[in-house]
Amino acid sequence: MREVLQCSKSQLNQMQKTYAPFTVTTPNGAIFRAKKNGITITAYRSGKVMFQGNNTTAESKIWQPSAISKEPTNKSTESAGLPADFANWSVIGSDEVGTGSYFGPLTVAAVYVDNSHLEQVRQLGIQDSKKVTDPEIIRMAKQLITFLPYHVVNLMPTKYNQLMQHYNQGQLKALCHNLALQTVLNKISPTKPDGILIDQFVAPATYYRYLKGQPNIISQNVYFKIKGEQAHLAVAAASIIARYVSLIAMDQLTEQAKITLPIGAGNAVDQIAAKLLREGHSLDQFAKLHFANTAKAKKLAQRYH
Template sequence: MKTTYSFKNVDKDIRNAILRQYQAFLTDAPNDTIHFFLKLDNNITISIYKNDTILFQGVDSHKIAGQFFGKIELGEDVKKEIRVETKLYSKDVIGADEVGVGDFFGPLVTCCAYITPQFVEQYPDLYKELDDSKKLTDEKIVSLYFQIKDRIKYVLYIMDNVEYNNLYDKYKNTHVLKAIAHNSGFIYALDSNDFPKNKQIVLDQFVNKDKYFEYLKGEKRVVSQDLKFQTKAESEFPSVAAASIIARYTFLTEVNRLSRKYQIDLPLGASNDVKALVRKYKKEFKEETKNFIKLHFNDN
């Protein structure tokens, strides 16, 4: 079985994610061409070279590399085992989820994603790692995002804070905003030639089906065919988990962008410390706060 896997021109975010996850295994580099050298358990090593090449060595090192790169050239004996494990693919659906509705700062982000049966055969270890973004660290979100972003189909809808605040003033209901954002994403996906036709869409349920469509009565076009609502769908449907991961990564990126733009700290969530910052920013930025704060939240 092949025990060496090399990747060239590795993105710095992936390199940093590897270093964060395995920093406890950092040791002296064996030569000057290696910038970082990590010696893991079971005689697995990771060499991060100064020319942005990363080398994984050791039996089962493909499992470690697969956390960050997904596509691994495996020996025929391993491929045979994988084909047996993944030949049955019963969750061939488009998945959808949203992120950001519980945070004072940043937009509402929805994503719908599609994972093909071929993905399951080609990247079995990566497939098994897809899970609800709320169960994953931000470092893991970054790692998984860079592994799947070019290997699956997905569409994002970013409802920025200005649109969010305007729509909330109109509807006074965050569920309406989520329904509008998801529906917009579904329209983009189904109009795209990249997405398969006549596939069931599984939405992580935030409201019952009747209410969802009631919320969309004012929309010119509503996607309703083959739409399934299911609680905790991220745990059952990898495509929903992938949508959750991509939405989370995008949300984090948008919050960081807003933080840089206004040169302020924009922590996540809605804790008392966050509320204190919200009150502070409302005094300092006044009208501009509509650009980065969800204004309907109670900050007392």
């Protein structure tokens, strides 16, 4: 059997990470090749991904909700894997910030946007939080939280580091998304959303595998979409609120450190982390210790002793 999907660049990147443990020799013209459960998966630079073997449908179906054959040409175009009118549904959206930043918390927000509030949200100029300035995020978030049911799971570094002793980061994100969604569902009960949209950070099958054993797993009418903020305003609102809470947390940590903590995980981060160590601070209260920056900072700190 053979199945072929046309995928976006971001999805190819996610596939490559997911199938990394199963990779084999990559043929010319391909990005990667993997063999998993008797199925060979080959991804090409053109965006085509070929699934070959027995029961390929089950494996390829994992990716179909977010696989795309072409980019949407306008807002009314059907989002890949979502119903044509999904943007007009009453939806709980969830998104997270902070996963790629050494300093600061992991922050996950879930927000319910009833279709009666869509225009009100739209008028605020909501978009992906990465594309707006901090003052705009603060302005929009303060308005959103006055009329939208929401919940934020904000794991400050100390708690984050404790949990990372038992989970990987993907598992931890899945747990936080599930908790945030469950809390919002409880807040709006007995109202039920038309759908739930999670800003996709891992294949759906992997997401649910991460949640295995949890007492309450939200799975009814759940959709996954890379760049989910473009598919529904609920995810965009979640992105804004998560960023707002993260900004407040970073201000608190900066005050404790008495030095501005940069975002990201680049060289500037290593320098600041080393400075904190030289001043006798524990990085546990400021940073995600499993990042490679920790070892780099320790080397830098020792160099100046």
